[in-house]
Amino acid sequence: MSITLKTPEEIEKMRIAGQLAGEVLDYITPFVKTGISTEELDRLCHDYMVDIQGCIPAPLNYAPPGYKPYPKSICTSINHQVCHGVPGDKLLKNGDIVNLDITVIKNGYHGDTSRMFQLGETSIQAKRLCELTFECLWLGIMQVRPGGHLGDIGNAIQKHAESSGCSVVREFCGHGIGAKFHEDPQVVHYGQRGTGVEIKTGMIFTIEPMINAGKAGIRELADGWTIVTKDHSLSAQWEHTILVTETGFEVLTMSAASRLKPDWIK
Ligand code: MF3
Numbered sequence: 228m229s230i231t232l233k234t235p236e237e238i239e240k241m242r243i244a245g246q247l248a249g250e251v252l253d254y255i256t257p258f259v260k261t262g263i264s265t266e267e268l269d270r271l272c273h274d275y276m277v278d279i280q281g282c283i284p285a286p287l288n289y290a291p292p293g294y295k296p297y298p299k300s301i302c303t304s305i306n307h308q309v310c311h312g313v314p315g316d317k318l319l320k321n322g323d324i325v326n327l328d329i330t331v332i333k334n335g336y337h338g339d340t341s342r343m344f345q346l347g348e349t350s351i352q353a354k355r356l357c358e359l360t361f362e363c364l365w366l367g368i369m370q371v372r373p374g375g376h377l378g379d380i381g382n383a384i385q386k387h388a389e390s391s392g393c394s395v396v397r398e399f400c401g402h403g404i405g406a407k408f409h410e411d412p413q414v415v416h417y418g419q420r421g422t423g424v425e426i427k428t429g430m431i432f433t434i435e436p437m438i439n440a441g442k443a444g445i446r447e448l449a450d451g452w453t454i455v456t457k458d459h460s461l462s463a464q465w466e467h468t469i470l471v472t473e474t475g476f477e478v479l480t481m482s483a484a485s486r487l488k489p490d491w492i493k
Pocket residue numbers: 285286287289297301302311328329330339433435452466
């Protein structure tokens with residue numbers, strides 16, 4: 228595969244898909260309460276995407292090489308689950324943290340975004356990890372400009388995570404996105420400044436750091452999808468889809484209820 232620079236027409240479609248993905252998260256937010264199952268969240272999001280938005284939920288039956296088709300419409304990753312958590316009958320409970328990851332397809336183009344949610348009273352460590360990971364996302368985004376390198380993004384994220392004693396998951400990364408769910412380039416969340424692919428105007432890719440409170444190691448569950456931390460430590464993730472503009476970036480997955488960039492990040 229190769230990295231495509233999007234045309235103005237494609238960019239407009241990606242703006243729409245990104246906005247819709249963000250709006251699914253806005254819609255589901257009031258339902259993310261203790262006592263609801265992740266299966267119910269999946270059903271609500273599925274029906275909203277299909278019936279209200281006229282979108283296709285990209286995860287449903289998604290089957291990259293070596294994977295069996297993903298069985299649900301969203302990913303719900305709880306506590307020590309890193310990513311690709313499969314919705315099921317387990318109920319969310321007080322103290323849980325959960326990532327909801329939404330990818331929609333609208334008019335053939337993808338929008339991909341995820342947020343963390345905290346259920347009731349969470350531990351100080353859980354709060355800190357969710358906050359730190361959100362900061363990592365924005366530190367990464369702020370590195371995006373034509374002429375920069377993907378290593379600038381990874382380096383900003385890695386430095387912030389590791390300086391707080393947390394670790395960056397290596398096996399999963401951000402990705403180019405457009406008419407396909409996962410395109411080149413891979414956007415890893417660690418690395419050295421000035422290394423890696425040069426960032427160019429018209430690229431669209433996700434930044435989606437997965438940060439563990441403990442060690443970086445992960446393993447896959449027997450369902451063939453759910454990824455968990457090897458040491459069972461908590462893991463958090465936030466994701467946006469980013470367009471590279473002539474002056475820097477545009478976040479395509481912002482919606483009304485998106486959290487804004489922390490003020491201290493310049
Ligand atoms: N949304 C995830 C990402 O950010 C990918 C999920 S693939 C699925 O890349 F099949 F698990 F949905």
